[in-house]
Amino acid sequence: MCDVASFNEQQLDAIREVGNIGTGNAATALSGLLSRMIHMDVPKTELVSIYELGGHYGDPMQVVGAVFVRSSGGFNCSLIFIQPEEDAQLMVELLLKQQFGTFIPYSEVPQDITDSALTEVGNIVLSSFLSSINMLLGTQYQISVPGVAHDMLSSILDVVASIYGQMGETALLVNTELKVEGLEEGRKISGHIILIPDPDALGILLRKLKVI
């Protein structure tokens, strides 16, 4: 087990590069799915106090749509694709319009269909992320069925606290923001991909990246 607070710059940078490669691939997949350009921010490796997770990514009470997957194998981790609820709805509308050729407002589509669309986008984005980082690390992996939730940001991020809380007070997260470009004036679809390595997989990660 590693104490994340003692990681040096070189190690954090190497981990960030993992995020860069993962998100690059995820952005390509999302771009193909939505037929839109995707703007990708520079990924950040973040050390966040587990007591302040709720406020770290925005207003803790903000309603978000989130897709979560668990990956096990050579490098165990969890991944979450998290969007402001309005952005998630707009993305689902865009996707359904591409599939069926006509625009249907989100509110008129049954929730099992919108959730299934949202889950599928999350699944494609997060699977692409995982496949590229496991290729980089040379590890085998399995990916879980995705879970979806619409809720307050701080309740969603409890999952991070439950992963990192047992071993300390700081979580190590790799966070990248994506934005869909070429939308109509005044519309926005953005999302964060957050990689949550298992605390006991951090040593493996550093060894694979040859920074330990």
Added chain:
Amino acid sequence: MAENSIVLGMADLMVVPAPIKLITLGLGSCIGLVVYDSFAKVAGMAHIMLPDSRGLSAAEKVGKFADTAVPALIEEMLKKGATRPRIKAKIAGGAQMFSLPGASAEFLTVGAKNVNETKKRLARMGIALIASDTGGNKGRTIEFSTSNWMLKVKTLGKGISEI
């Protein structure tokens, strides 16, 4: 009379005299534990994150784990004038935000474990748990009023209930 409000963050634990409103925002798998003595007019709240401290360092916040939060909260209540037979407890939270069919990860079911451990610790200390709103898959925001000793639970899409 208007109540001042105090918002508790993750792992916070606090005992206050009436009239003060105790609030915790956006509980997912975490637990909001409320204890009160309506005769002594004191109440406490803890925002519990995990069931068991497993003997972790003493430097950790006591409110973080059910096994350390419950005794600490009761002790603080007694210091502020409550007596044990009069203390009543209410809890909310402990949801499972994501269910991944087939995935075996201990942390996904931490909400249910938080609920069980909190109940067990209360029972062990002889504290009556008189109301609870736990489990499910939705987050909760809670407000405890020390005017009427009711716990208001807000759930997205389901509205507000009082327990």
